[in-house]
Amino acid sequence: xxxxxxxxxxxxxxxxxxxxxxxxxxxxxxxxxxxxxxxxxxxxxxxxxxxxxxxxxxxxxxxxxxxxxxxxxxxxxxxxxxxxxxxxxxxxxxxxxxxxxxxxxxxxxxxxxxxxxxxxxxxxxxxxxxxxxxxxxxxxxxxxxxxxxxxxxxxxxxxxxxxxxxxxxxxxxxxxxxxxxxxxxxxxxxxxxxxxxxxxxxxxxxxxxxxxxxxxxxxxxxxxxxxxxxxxxxxxxxxxxxxxxxxxxxxxxxxxxxxxxxxxxxxxxxxxxxxxxxxxxxxxxxxxxxxxxxxxxxxxxxxxxxxxxxxxxxxxxxxxxxxxxxxxxxxxxxxxxxxxxxxxxxxxxxxxxxxxxxxxxxxxxxxxxxxxxxxxxxxxxxxxxxxxxxxxxxxxxxxxxxxxxxxxxxxxxxxxxxxxxxxxxxxxxxxxxxxxxxxxxxxxxxxxxxxxxxxxxxxxxxxxxxxxxxxxxxxxxxxxxxxxxxxxxxxxxxxxxxxxxxxxxxxxxxxxxxxxxxxxxxxxxxxxxxxxxxxxxxxxxxxxxxxxxxxxxxxxxxxxxxxxxxxxxxxxxxxxxxxxxxxxxxxxxxxxxxxxxxxxxxxxxxxxxxxxxxxxxxxxxxxxxxxxxxxxxxxxxxxxxxxxxxxxxxxxxx
Numbered sequence: 001x002x003x004x005x006x007x008x009x010x011x012x013x014x015x016x017x018x019x020x021x022x023x024x025x026x027x028x029x030x031x032x033x034x035x036x037x038x039x040x041x042x043x044x045x046x047x048x049x050x051x052x053x054x055x056x057x058x059x060x061x062x063x064x065x066x067x068x069x070x071x072x073x074x075x076x077x078x079x080x081x082x083x084x085x086x087x088x089x090x091x092x093x094x095x096x097x098x099x100x101x102x103x104x105x106x107x108x109x110x111x112x113x114x115x116x117x118x119x120x121x122x123x124x125x126x127x128x129x130x131x132x133x134x135x136x137x138x139x140x141x142x143x144x145x146x147x148x149x150x151x152x153x154x155x156x157x158x159x160x161x162x163x164x165x166x167x168x169x170x171x172x173x174x175x176x177x178x179x180x181x182x183x184x185x186x187x188x189x190x191x192x193x194x195x196x197x198x199x200x201x202x203x204x205x206x207x208x209x210x211x212x213x214x215x216x217x218x219x220x221x222x223x224x225x226x227x228x229x230x231x232x233x234x235x236x237x238x239x240x241x242x243x244x245x246x247x248x249x250x251x252x253x254x255x256x257x258x259x260x261x262x263x264x265x266x267x268x269x270x271x272x273x274x275x276x277x278x279x280x281x282x283x284x285x286x287x288x289x290x291x292x293x294x295x296x297x298x299x300x301x302x303x304x305x306x307x308x309x310x311x312x313x314x315x316x317x318x319x320x321x322x323x324x325x326x327x328x329x330x331x332x333x334x335x336x337x338x339x340x341x342x343x344x345x346x347x348x349x350x351x352x353x354x355x356x357x358x359x360x361x362x363x364x365x366x367x368x369x370x371x372x373x374x375x376x377x378x379x380x381x382x383x384x385x386x387x388x389x390x391x392x393x394x395x396x397x398x399x400x401x402x403x404x405x406x407x408x409x410x411x412x413x414x415x416x417x418x419x420x421x422x423x424x425x426x427x428x429x430x431x432x433x434x435x436x437x438x439x440x441x442x443x444x445x446x447x448x449x450x451x452x453x454x455x456x457x458x459x460x461x462x463x464x465x466x467x468x469x470x471x472x473x474x475x476x477x478x479x480x481x482x483x484x485x486x487x488x489x490x491x492x493x494x495x496x497x498x499x500x501x502x503x504x505x506x507x508x509x510x511x512x513x514x515x516x517x518x519x520x521x522x523x524x525x526x527x528x529x530x531x532x533x534x535x536x537x538x539x540x541x542x543x544x545x546x547x548x549x550x551x552x553x554x555x556x557x558x559x560x561x562x563x564x565x566x567x568x569x570x571x572x573x574x575x576x577x578x579x580x581x582x583x584x585x586x587x588x589x590x591x592x593x594x595x596x597x598x599x600x601x602x603x604x605x606x607x608x609x610x611x612x613x614x615x616x617x618x619x620x621x622x623x624x625x626x627x628x629x630x631x632x633x634x635x636x637x638x639x640x641x642x643x644x645x646x647x648x649x650x651x652x653x654x
Contacts, residue, residue: 022073027116034148039175051182053069053184055067065158067156070154070156076147079147087142091138093136108143140153167254170231175233177233178232187223188222193255201230205225206228275435287356287371301365321361328350328410340357372427372429394427395407412481417443417477442566443624446569447475457531462527463544464525480512488507503525506522506523506524539651543572546574575615595630
């Protein structure tokens with residue numbers, strides 16, 4: 001039928017009462033007069049209801065095609081909610097297969113002089129944009145939107161893909177009063193249903209009958225399974241600090257085809273195990289066959305490896321060769337597009353072409369190398385066995401019993417230092433025989449940032465000095481990824497904006513182009529805001545301009561993990577020269593605290609000899625991710641760190 005996708009089976013154990021009906025066009029004066037959302041008064045907008053209905057329509061040319069009809073009714077409370085008056089609907093559109101989107105209704109309602117005014121979307125408010133060669137988006141911009149408006153729109157998506165049904169989000173970043181999703185599927189198809197988030201929908205199951213004209217022009221009847229899912233009074237999703245992808249925790253539903261059973265044909269299972277998924281992917285021409293091709297690089301690889309004997313040396317040579325030769329075209333996926341041979345010749349390719357090429361070279365060199373399927377951070381976590389769970393591939397080479405992870409699509413990656421986009425819990429390693437293994441992607445080793453400063457205070461509280469900042473491992477990768485391409489002038493502007501009040505000169509950077517070495521920056525600085533002179537006393541921040549002032553964890557509770565991406569250590573060594581005419585009256589007391597389960601620690605100590613003050617501060621976060629059950633501990637720990645960092649040294653004029 002069509003290319004099939006997979007997912008884990010979810011069993012339903014109960015039935016619930018049918019939800020009330022919601023229809024477009026039923027706008028009331030009371031709704032328009034409402035000034036704020038009853039459950040979240042600060043919300044700029046709210047979804048009064050959202051509804052989707054997916055059914056299958058048969059044609060003799062293509063068989064069954066899914067059609068999804070969507071309705072949305074949104075209340076705009078304030079200017080902060082105006083963005084919800086615009087809608088972008090993404091749809092697949094390639095040369096061979098494409099979806100279509102049509103807008104059937106788009107209306108804005110306002111209350112004018114006690115009467116409801118209705119403004120329809122005009123043709124200039126609807127347009128289609130090309131995102132890339134595979135995707136387009138239909139956009140609408142609702143007319144006459146004001147504070148208090150209600151907008152309604154409806155659209156239909158027709159797709160040639162039976163392998164998955166459109167994902168439905170019950171929850172959004174604004175409150176949702178009611179949301180429902182209904183599927184009406186011929187019993188020829190069995191879909192596995194996956195839920196995300198912390199809210200379980202109510203479920204109602206019924207059956208119906210369908211009919212279509214077969215190729216022999218006879219009418220065929222079939223049974224349809226109808227399932228309705230609904231949720232009410234959903235709170236808004238808050239995208240807090242340190243969340244890998246808020247969609248992982250947003251209430252939603254996904255459908256993946258598990259089995260087809262057509263009359264007079266054998267039942268075809270599309271599997272629900274990771275082994276079946278990975279075996280199928282490996283057998284794709286655009287995956288497994290590309291791994292077998294070696295002729296295009298053999299002469300080059302032989303020359304590169306001349307004299308190399310041990311696996312680590314061979315791995316480094318080939319990894320750096322591919323990384324430096326190839327340029328990523330910004331397309332992800334685990335399937336090759338033009339193919340590895342053309343990509344090698346053109347020196348440009350997608351992620352699959354670059355990393356499958358690397359895997360093939362490593363194998364050719366006699367190393368135990370395999371591809372690893374990955375779901376990028378913006379593609380959500382791969383919780384269930386499914387082809388659609390993955391949209392990326394990296395390489396793994398086994399050396400001394402350990403897998404070294406490699407991604408040659410970025411210039412700044414290193415062995416076991418992956419691009420952040422690829423760090424998403426677990427990947428799936430596929431061997432030549434189609435078997436697979438779970439691979440941990442989360443970094444385990446600590447990445448350090450080490451800051452050394454020598455500073456001198458003058459009698460007015462102004463500080464000047466020298467700073468050296470060293471970045472290791474992921475910290476170095478992040479610096480290179482974020483700031484390579486900036487001019488030095490632009491970067492220093494950003495640095496001075498970050499450390500408000502600082503002036504930087506004599507800036508130098510070392511190893512910024514050498515990804516296998518720690519990166520170091522050095523500069524001289526002056527700063528006028530690290531000390532306050534009040535009467536005959538001076539109050540000085542011991543960490544100068546490096547201290548944090550705000551706790552990023554503000555909510556009382558949190559339902560999802562805190563994601564730091566990688567374990568890290570920030571270490572500060574600061575020497576402060578006391579200005580002439582001042583003596584030290586007091587310095588903050590030492591502090592040494594640790595979180596439970598060795599999640600993190602904070603060491604803070606000041607030592608003085610009367611003329612200078614030595615400040616030593618170390619903050620460790622030993623885990624890349626902290627579970628929601630430790631959120632209260634983390635929040636309290638962070639608050640103690642911030643409070644201690646901002647205690648003052650007190651100097652007194654002699």
